[in-house]
Amino acid sequence: MSNTPMAANPLTRAVLEIDEYVSGLGWDQPARLFALVDTARLQAQEPALAAQLGLEDAPESTGLTPIEQDELPSGKPLDEFLGTIAWPDAVAGCALSVERLMLPPSAEAQVPQNLSEAKLTRWVAEHPERQEVRMTVAVLRGGGRESAVRLREKDSPTEVLTGPDLVPGLAEALAATFED
16 A cells, blocks of 8 residues: 555545556456455464555554455456455455546537447447546445546546546445445
């Protein structure tokens, strides 16, 4: 968390930490999935893992520790993959960082009708007002949510927008991974 701004909320801190980590890898990255675990519980129950993650001297009140999961399968739609996930009880939440192209609301009226998904994707990719964004969305088992959105053209930690409702569809999909 070297450059991660201190936020009051542990979930916001975790999202910003993940955003900083993924940002350090550069753009054009695959989606990355993280389990969020209670740091104090991790230190008490898995001291060797906590030491491996550099948490042995972290204060117990540090909140949540993100743990990156295995690479997501390529070729499988993200929503289908998320539908296959079930987390053990030790996982307090999860987060996903994914890059996408977005258009401003003013471009909605320009979208041609009846395009296939592939043609719509190509149309968006060629649109002059498209923005490349990285979205990091996290949810807690108990219902908390947080998001961080970073524009490629404003790739700076001071330009990261945060809020609980920035990417509601992705937050819903992540929350569903905790449902029985």
